[in-house]
Amino acid sequence: MTQPIFSFPGGLHPADHKAESNTAAIVPAPLSARYRVPMRQHAGNPAKPLVLPGEHVLKGQAIGCLDGRISATVHAPTSGRVVGVESYPIPHPSGLTDRCVVIESDGRDEAVPASRLDWRNLAPEAVCEELEDMGLVGLGGAVFPSHIKLEPAAGIETLIINGAECEPWITCDDRLMRERAGEIMAGVEIARHLLGAREVLVGIEDNKPEAIAAMRAACAGTGAKVVVVPTKYPSGGAKQLIELLTGLEIPAGKLSTDIGIQVFNVATSYALWRAAELGEALVSRVVTVTGHVARPGNYEVRVGTPIEELLQLAGGELPGATGQLVGGPLMGFDLEDTRAPVTKGVNCIIVTSDALFPPRPRAMPCIRCGQCALACPVRLQPYEMYLYAKAKDLDKAKAYNLADCIECGCCSYVCPSHIPLVDYYRFAKSELLARGREQRAAETARERHEFRSFRLEREKQEKAERLGKKAGERLEAGAVAADDPEAARKKALLEAAIERAKKAKEAAPPPANTDHLSAAQQAEVDAIEARRAQAGTEQTVADKT
Amino acid sequence: MIMAILVMAGIGLMLGIVLGWAEVRFRVAEDPLVEKIDKILPQTQCGQCGFPGCRPYAEAIAKHEADINLCPPGGEHGVRQLADLLGVEFKPLGAGKEPKPKSVAVIDENTCIGCTLCIQACPVDAIIGASKQMHTIVANACTGCELCLAPCPVDCIHMEVIHESVGNWKWRYPVFPIHEEAKAA
Amino acid sequence: MIGSPFVQREQNSVRRTMIEVMIALIPGTLAHAWFFGPGILVSLLVCGFFALFFEGFALLMRGGAFGTMISDGSALVTAWLFALSVPPLAPWWLYAVGILFAILVAKHLYGGLGQNPFNPAMVGYAVLIVSFPNYMTQWPGPAHLVNHLPSLSEAFDLVFAGQGSVSVDAYTMASPLDTVKTLLRAGVAKRDILGNPVFGRLSGTGLEWVALMYLVGGLYLMARRLITWHVPVAFLAAVIVTSAVLQKIDPGHNMGPVFHLFTASAMLGAFFIATDPVSGCGTPRGKLIFAGLAGFLAIVIRSYGGYPDGVAFAVLIMNVAAPFIDAYTQPRVYGHAKGGKVGR
Incomplete structure (x- = not known):
């Protein structure tokens, strides 16, 4: 019963540089003096801070709560005093600052009382509600809130556990699988139970034999199957792994759940086990520190630890270091400030040097050689998209399926002209996104403006009616109004005149060419009349304002 | 001679019928121009164009009573879109109308x-x-x-x-x- | 600011790509020199010189990073392909005119490297064959069939000083394609034509070896993954099918597939000309259509056209259609259903 292995187009075989950091066991990081915990560590809305400066918090206590549906809880990584809620550099491609809760550690590391979650006997919905408070997010890099992904959905057939870890240099999932395979599989069982999945497939690249052996042993008797996939970047992309293991593609604009598949990273499964079985919120993760450092390896780090401390833990940067990358070299980003804290999404810190990461040569013109198209795992024609993204012709770029680009970087990697293709796509994508946002804002503003005009008109009419009635009464009574009766009378007369004019207009004979209409024509005319009536109200509004 | 005239007339008639039929058959129900212009305008309703809101400005443009480069919030991108829509030359935003x-x-x-x-x-x-x-x-x-x-x-x-x-x-x-x-x- | 990826494929650049193409052209060039004398080396030198000269001129006029652009090797590849397409031992100004049109007009007037809608070398060739047809038919014959093949120094004389010591008639000979065209037109029976010593086992004597060496170079490019199989396979398949059909229709006047396949220009076209990524198609299906139609047109022009060879014109005609073909042959993107395996 070997699981058939499918393939995906394109891809790369870059030097994997795994050996630097995958030999030593995971080292728990010591307690830091001060943690800065960003409220934005996940996809969706940032969490809302729950604490004020001066408050004392315990390890695992929620310090930020969900804001909207797609959001995640944030917890204190240790016990101590909140000393501020401030803007601080966070690990983000923009290099900008964002809101962080600063906690000064009291050294006692006291945790909130934890209790095991009886996930087997509780209703899945109730379990998800509990997990919502645990701050679980996808630890593979997408940081999508896990409680949403675990919500019982109809027809989840297959649960895929992503242990591919295809990016060069990163080994945190590899070490985790080698050392804590049992816990990972226990977490997988929880996810399988919640989703009601029929089969569980664990995808691991064949360059991690120890991890494969450990996971195979842990899978024995659980019904889960370890599927060894050939080493090829980006096999760890969720879409690519699904394609590798099942031969299926997620239809454009849909989710994997729409074809009955849910994917979790091994580290997320491990965090799920901790949350459900130990009642521990997600406050730490394994981070690979590698590259141009003295002691490359994997460290179990609390969220909020300054990255500079983590680098010290790895023996510090070696002479000739030129910077740091967060994530892998193909999809990661340049870290602007090492004071930034580790977040849930940081899986790897690579210290760069000119020898390890030679600077990108100057870009030459595109010669349409097609290497990028051969490397693209989603069969795009990157050189065409580049042409239009470069010319800022966003609509055309979109027509070449820009939205399907997974930004894996394969095209930029193979480009003989050294064109930073993905940068152009990211630019075009974020412009399109911003344009969509603006258009929605304009639409809202238009609606609000139209409603306001409608409201003003209505108020005016009501006022006029009131006045007209009053004036009429007064005229009937023959009394003389105190406040300028002449004006009110005139206004009422005017209103009455307008009313009469309208009535006369409505009573006017219809146009001559509306006789003997077919049913279709009549329907069309009706629709036009409806539109005209609507436009008419708007027109009068516009006239009077 | 008469034959030639008849043939030419016949061809003309036939093409006329085909074109007329196509005109009816493939008619595109279009938004009125004002709607299209209004869609491009940013709906800030700020009146910087000198009209009381975006829609009046759109109406003025449609009636050729206003220039297309009077809307600072729309920026150059907006002017470009208007120029594309109306088939006129792009104009930079007028003086004092920098976004x-x-x-x-x-x-x-x-x-x-x-x-x-x-x-x-x-x-x-x-x-x-x-x-x-x-x-x-x-x-x-x-x-x-x-x-x-x-x-x-x-x-x-x-x-x-x-x-x-x-x-x-x-x-x-x-x-x-x-x-x-x-x-x- | 440039983001990820922060790594690139090693030993990978435009210059590297161009050098690989030039490496692939070496066997064919040497075979040419072996059978038809060292004249080709002289014309190659002259063309290379003029190509760099015009390229440098254009780059200076247009501004930008001169050093990187002049050394990218693209002008040399164009010059090399051009030199292999035109007869060696022609006067130097003929090469200068051809290269001028290839580099300045076809390439830089359209925006330089990567922007040319037409294959520059073929534009140069087409200009020459239209403007100077007499020079363009003076191909040297194979060593054993002509009186005297010019030596290297004589070749220099011929190119730079015109006919001095060696007369044209001493070394030139109608090429196989020329022979076919002129004699068939003159009403000579195909049987008798084939008795002409200019024909070898497969195609023209000597030229068939050059064609085989082009094939070797092309396979090298494929092995290096610089070209995909689509263009050569489609081009050669179209050549075979078209010539077979035409021979079937009119065996008295049309040559067979083997003859056409092993003409040097067909092999050069299949592996080096139609594979030009800039002026050709980019999508896999587009490449098949582009090269298939180019191969078909090449044989049709050879058989019915006014010029003996049709590869250049076929490629140029297809260059016009390439963007159009590309637009209609976009591959199915991940997740977009179109007879695909999307969904369960």
């Missing part, structure tokens, strides 16, 4: 006297408050039109530029550092 950075109005709540004048001025009902009560601005709905600044008798409203944050940050157009070019050349 300002996107901002929202903020009421200094200590100074506000609750006069409701700004509420009446706001074209999108983005100010909440009542007579003799403190007012506040719904930042999400504010278009940054600045129409509320002038009516305020105590000058308690000011514009705050929306700064770049992690939430609204955009990837930049790839630019190569100049020194690298110089080195290569």
